[in-house]
Amino acid sequence: MIEDPKQLSRDYDSQGYFVIRQYFTEDEISSLRQTILKFHQAWKKDHQVFYEEEAFNSSLITGSEYLAPEDRVKLFNFISSTKMMAVVESLIPNSPAFMNTQLFFNPVNPQQKDFWHRDCQYDHNLEGQQKAIAETQVVHLRVPLFDELGMELVPGTHKRWDNAEEFNVRQEVKGKVSSDDLSTGEKIPLAAGDLLVFSADMIHRGLYGLDRLALDILVFDPQGDFVDYVDDDCLPDMAMLDKIHDPRLFVHTMQLKTFSKDQHCLDNPK
Numbered sequence: 001m002i003e004d005p006k007q008l009s010r011d012y013d014s015q016g017y018f019v020i021r022q023y024f025t026e027d028e029i030s031s032l033r034q035t036i037l038k039f040h041q042a043w044k045k046d047h048q049v050f051y052e053e054e055a056f057n058s059s060l061i062t063g064s065e066y067l068a069p070e071d072r073v074k075l076f077n078f079i080s081s082t083k084m085m086a087v088v089e090s091l092i093p094n095s096p097a098f099m100n101t102q103l104f105f106n107p108v109n110p111q112q113k114d115f116w117h118r119d120c121q122y123d124h125n126l127e128g129q130q131k132a133i134a135e136t137q138v139v140h141l142r143v144p145l146f147d148e149l150g151m152e153l154v155p156g157t158h159k160r161w162d163n164a165e166e167f168n169v170r171q172e173v174k175g176k177v178s179s180d181d182l183s184t185g186e187k188i189p190l191a192a193g194d195l196l197v198f199s200a201d202m203i204h205r206g207l208y209g210l211d212r213l214a215l216d217i218l219v220f221d222p223q224g225d226f227v228d229y230v231d232d233d234c235l236p237d238m239a240m241l242d243k244i245h246d247p248r249l250f251v252h253t254m255q256l257k258t259f260s261k262d263q264h265c266l267d268n269p270k
């Protein structure tokens, strides 16, 4: 269990990330790996061309397309385990909500380079990105299933805008490309069993290499307007909820979804 949740929260607040080394036991990781590999094999078969040509991640791992109900329940129980909830609640004490999962692996094409970004840049223009950084909070919890080179992060950028070097690289302007090195980057190598927690909106990149396969769990603060990003199929159904030891993380998302649908009906009466 975590020793000092307040310290984790302080580290996250000032740096935008923290790592807990060897947080998970070998048994926990090997059981999770088994489930995730089932998903990964089925997903690769179904997306063969995309996988071979350009993919470096998949998502919706908890959905019904590739995993059987018992494997999904196993995964839901890992995501909302006591260990995970302790970390999530150290950062988002009030009703944290589940958003999604992603699986990161090496691209097949060795020429494909790891690239700097903020997650919010795919949904917002520059002004919107600045607002997202100032106002909202999406947290990634990365669980590496094998030892990996890890992530490179720019500490502090969960709260501040890019400096000129960072901006030019991330936006690919003034002759820069997003795979160029940044002098402010900090490399965080990870081993199976470690947990890396980082802000989705800080400047970051995954480091390709070794046999990486990392499960990222995304959670959000219900103050932020993220519920539309959640795919219904990635949430447990009623029968599964009964088999999840502590389903609060998913229940919070379901409540937000219901509230958002009710709100939509009120705003758009027939």
Ligand SMILES: O=C(O)CCC(=O)C(=O)O
Pocket: 056, 104, 105, 119, 140, 200, 204, 205, 206, 207, 216
């Ligand atoms: O590991 C990667 O390739 C990128 C990871 C990433 O961008 C993320 O987790 O948001």
